[in-house]
Amino acid sequence: MFSLNALPDGFHTDPYPTYAALREDTPVCWQPDGSVVLSRYDDLDLVYRNTERFISDKKAVFGPKYGIDSPLYEHHTTSLVFNDPPLHIRVRKVMVGAMNPRALAQMEPGLIELVDGLLDEMQAKRSVELIEDFAGAIPIEIIGNLLGIPRSERGPLRDWSLAILGALEPQLTPEQEEWGNRSVYDFKDYLRHVIEDRRANPGDPATDVLTRLMQDDTDGGLTEVELYQNCIFILNAGHETTTNLIGNALELLERHRDKRAELLANPDLINTAVDEFLRLESPNQFGNRLTTEDVMFHGQTIPAGTDIHLCIGAANRDPRQFAQPDEVVLDRRPNKHHAFAGGPHTCVGLTLARMEGRVAVGRFLARFPTYRITDGAERGGRIRFRGFARLPAQV
Numbered sequence: 001m002f003s004l005n006a007l008p009d010g011f012h013t014d015p016y017p018t019y020a021a022l023r024e025d026t027p028v029c030w031q032p033d034g035s036v037v038l039s040r041y042d043d044l045d046l047v048y049r050n051t052e053r054f055i056s057d058k059k060a061v062f063g064p065k066y067g068i069d070s071p072l073y074e075h076h077t078t079s080l081v082f083n084d085p086p087l088h089i090r091v092r093k094v095m096v097g098a099m100n101p102r103a104l105a106q107m108e109p110g111l112i113e114l115v116d117g118l119l120d121e122m123q124a125k126r127s128v129e130l131i132e133d134f135a136g137a138i139p140i141e142i143i144g145n146l147l148g149i150p151r152s153e154r155g156p157l158r159d160w161s162l163a164i165l166g167a168l169e170p171q172l173t174p175e176q177e178e179w180g181n182r183s184v185y186d187f188k189d190y191l192r193h194v195i196e197d198r199r200a201n202p203g204d205p206a207t208d209v210l211t212r213l214m215q216d217d218t219d220g221g222l223t224e225v226e227l228y229q230n231c232i233f234i235l236n237a238g239h240e241t242t243t244n245l246i247g248n249a250l251e252l253l254e255r256h257r258d259k260r261a262e263l264l265a266n267p268d269l270i271n272t273a274v275d276e277f278l279r280l281e282s283p284n285q286f287g288n289r290l291t292t293e294d295v296m297f298h299g300q301t302i303p304a305g306t307d308i309h310l311c312i313g314a315a316n317r318d319p320r321q322f323a324q325p326d327e328v329v330l331d332r333r334p335n336k337h338h339a340f341a342g343g344p345h346t347c348v349g350l351t352l353a354r355m356e357g358r359v360a361v362g363r364f365l366a367r368f369p370t371y372r373i374t375d376g377a378e379r380g381g382r383i384r385f386r387g388f389a390r391l392p393a394q395v
């Protein structure tokens with residue numbers, strides 16, 4: 001029986017046989033702590049859409065997990081993703097507004113320049129590490145620009161993000177918890193001067209997320225804590241996930257050289273290809289919701305107040321939804337995967353993430369069509385987030 005706290009050997013390398021068994025044999029999989037894993041596409045779809053019966057608020061779960069006085073509790077219970085209306089709607093509206101098509105179109109030339117610069121550096125080195133030298137170096141700049149974080153101050157952001165999102169794992173060591181708490185504390189401390197500076201010198205509210213968040217005066221606007229914690233969230237949300245999209249795609253195209261050749265011969269497939277990478281190797285493998293009333297799935301009653309784990313990685317390969325679910329189909333259409341979740345909490349950054357994936361993977365392939373991943377690849381070792389910590393390659 002699948003347990004999030006006792007994963008089978010080899011799970012991190014290849015979780016998909018485990019997910020297939022879970023989805024086919026135990027679509028309602030009870031965990032020792034009373035929570036439940038759902039893994040079928042239609043079940044996730046239903047949960048994502050029904051925000052009355054399945055809420056995002058995590059206070060009941062994170063209180064016992066982190067302690068209600070901890071920085072991690074404050075952060076994860078204040079960010080929009082783990083909230084319901086009214087806070088969710090208020091913060092989301094501001095973020096969506098800042099990521100409008102015009103703002104994204106303005107970002108693309110800078111993104112191309114950044115990617116080409118990284119490709120030049122890798123070309124000079126030949127022996128590279130694809131996460132540090134490429135996949136991890138792109139989102140940090142893009143998201144840093146989005147919030148107007150000075151370039152020279154972006155160094156610690158990646159580690160803070162890894163520590164804070166890493167604390168969402170089902171099981172934490174005391175060291176991981178301590179690292180997560182310290183990172184929220186340090187991140188807030190750092191943001192103080194950024195926010196003070198922006199108050200004194202507001203940016204263009206059409207494109208600057210931070211200025212928009214500060215200027216939001218709906219219902220009295222955001223409190224200080226809400227402002228800080230949602231800045232931290234957006235910096236984190238766009239970071240590790242997008243790094244993993246790019247890293248996972250390059251690794252997938254190494255394992256499937258025929259697909260690499262197909263993409264090289266048909267570069268116009270890059271848009272549908274990015275969604276296929278997102279479906280097959282979803283950067284975010286699990287989401288969570290809490291039931292507000294008794295609900296029935298596959299003949300079983302899940303009581304009100306149950307923490308539900310939504311296994312995106314399994315749902316995205318559900319044969320009931322996707323033909324040839326384990327195959328890489330570069331021109332798959334439709335491809336309504338749940339890599340960006342669904343319903344009112346659908347990822348705010350999905351267009352930006354797709355743009356980063358398209359530019360990064362497309363230009364990398366065009367420059368290094370015969371790249372080879374070499375020995376020493378290391379997985380991130382997370383359950384929620386799927387990606388690599390190290391991916392050495394020859395380009």
Ligand code: HEM
Binds near residue numbers: 088239242338339340
């Ligand atoms: C490949 C990259 C990405 C993936 C796979 C991803 C995935 C997700 C998922 C699954 C959720 C929903 C979580 C839930 O409700 O259970 C989400 C929410 C969110 N994402 Fe992303 N994300 C990515 C990139 C980004 C980027 C680049 C940004 C911002 C610049 C971003 C900002 C957000 C925000 C603000 C939310 C909260 C939305 C809400 O609660 O209404 N994400 N993301």
